[in-house]
Amino acid sequence: MSNPRxxxxxxxxxxxxxxxxxxxxxxxxxxPRCGSLLEVEMPTNIKFSWDVARKRRFGLWRYRxxxxxxxxxxxxxxxxxxxxxxxxxxxENGNAYLKFEGTNPTGSFKDRGMSVGVTIAKHxxxxxxxxxxxxxxxxxAAAYSARAGLECVVVLPKGKVAKGKLAQALLHGAHVxxxxxxxxxxxxxxxxxxxxxxxxxxYPLNSYNPWRLEGQKTLAFxxxxxxxxxxxxxxxxxxxxxNISAIWKGFKEMYTYGFVKRLPRMIGVQxxxxxxxxxxxxxxxxxxxxxxxxxTVASAIRIGKPVNWLKAMKAVEESKGAFIAVxxxxxxxxxRYLAINEGxxxxxxxxxxxxxxxxxxxxxxxxxxxxxxxxATGHALKDPDTxxxxxx
Ligand code: F0G
Numbered sequence: 001m002s003n004p005r006x007x008x009x010x011x012x013x014x015x016x017x018x019x020x021x022x023x024x025x026x027x028x029x030x031x032p033r034c035g036s037l038l039e040v041e042m043p044t045n046i047k048f049s050w051d052v053a054r055k056r057r058f059g060l061w062r063y064r065x066x067x068x069x070x071x072x073x074x075x076x077x078x079x080x081x082x083x084x085x086x087x088x089x090x091x092e093n094g095n096a097y098l099k100f101e102g103t104n105p106t107g108s109f110k111d112r113g114m115s116v117g118v119t120i121a122k123h124x125x126x127x128x129x130x131x132x133x134x135x136x137x138x139x140x141a142a143a144y145s146a147r148a149g150l151e152c153v154v155v156l157p158k159g160k161v162a163k164g165k166l167a168q169a170l171l172h173g174a175h176v177x178x179x180x181x182x183x184x185x186x187x188x189x190x191x192x193x194x195x196x197x198x199x200x201x202x203y204p205l206n207s208y209n210p211w212r213l214e215g216q217k218t219l220a221f222x223x224x225x226x227x228x229x230x231x232x233x234x235x236x237x238x239x240x241x242x243n244i245s246a247i248w249k250g251f252k253e254m255y256t257y258g259f260v261k262r263l264p265r266m267i268g269v270q271x272x273x274x275x276x277x278x279x280x281x282x283x284x285x286x287x288x289x290x291x292x293x294x295x296t297v298a299s300a301i302r303i304g305k306p307v308n309w310l311k312a313m314k315a316v317e318e319s320k321g322a323f324i325a326v327x328x329x330x331x332x333x334x335x336r337y338l339a340i341n342e343g344x345x346x347x348x349x350x351x352x353x354x355x356x357x358x359x360x361x362x363x364x365x366x367x368x369x370x371x372x373x374x375x376a377t378g379h380a381l382k383d384p385d386t387x388x389x390x391x392x
């Protein structure tokens with residue numbers, strides 16, 4: 001049999017800045033004309049039936065026709081996605097659901113992106129994958145590459161990764177390199193090694209890789225699948241800003257295909273000490289206002305120069321949403337609140353979505369009766385030290 005097509009026919013890559021469009025290529029991450037990031041452009045004539053899809057297991061590959069991966073490619077999967085959409089019961093949260101991504105195989109939403117990204121890497125026949133990470137991407141890349149029989153190289157900010165995540169990366173046999181500084185320095189290192197030098201034995205799977213984000217857009221598909229329509233608002237913790245961009249893309253595709261009649265407003269939440277997008281948005285700046293030494297208890301989103309900043313700005317602008325900053329105190333209050341009042345254990349970055357929801361309700365950015373979905377991105381066990389230090 002001939003080698004199956006990696007991507008579906010008619011899938012393209014499109015520059016988010018200048019609109020230049022090119023054929024699908026797993027190794028092109030920036031626009032050859034202007035250097036900006038790319039996004040995957042799906043064909044509009046897809047064949048997708050909810051009735052057929054719903055006979056499949058609830059999860060990422062239920063929507064396989066809506067993913068760019070070729071029909072005959074065997075996915076690297078651990079049944080990621082299919083995460084619970086839980087109603088928050090109390091009036092102080094408005095009319096909210098929480099999508100608990102902590103139930104993914106490695107405990108965070110990153111598994112969605114890694115299932116797609118590692119499927120591509122395996123097909124390419126590379127030696128392994130490489131990522132910079134605040135922890136969850138590393139844990140997920142390590143597990144999925146182990147499953148695919150690939151090596152995994154992770155570059156981490158020294159001393160700044162929560163224990164659960166570091167343990168997972170080590171457990172699954174990743175090669176760990178530590179760099180001084182924060183995530184931004186780790187990402188610069190990976191970008192320089194893996195992308196600028198054109199090195200092709202390790203496939204880079206940070207979120208400047210638009211193919212990985214295709215896995216993450218299924219968060220939107222699952223919300224639509226369960227609610228039957230877009231909610232009014234989606235609230236997402238933002239670090240490197242890939243996820244908010246991917247979720248928005250997912251809703252836009254649902255709209256383009258005619259599966260929903262309206263689009264949600266996207267609200268991105270950052271920690272006050274690591275809020276480059278809040279600053280950029282408030283200043284209406286056309287350049288990123290980076291934060292040099294980002295600091296927050298939410299180590300997952302301790303990022304000062306989000307690579308997907310332009311995609312995220314567009315998501316918030318196009319959807320008429322907002323960026324909100326919350327303090328560490330508010331994040332920890334929300335974390336504790338979810339644990340005590342709802343029985344849901346999340347890591348600090350994930351609690352930023354509830355802290356952001358409270359602030360949005362207080363400031364009238366979201367009305368009490370509007371339907372919100374909060375993305376709780378990772379499990380409490382990811383960061384045991386913070387919980388033991390703050391709550392014992
Ligand atoms: N929440 C958690 C738990 C995360 O791990 C991350 C990102 C985010 C939110 C923000 O998502 O970067 O797409 O805006 N973690 C990355 C990592 C940076 O390396 O694990 P984003």
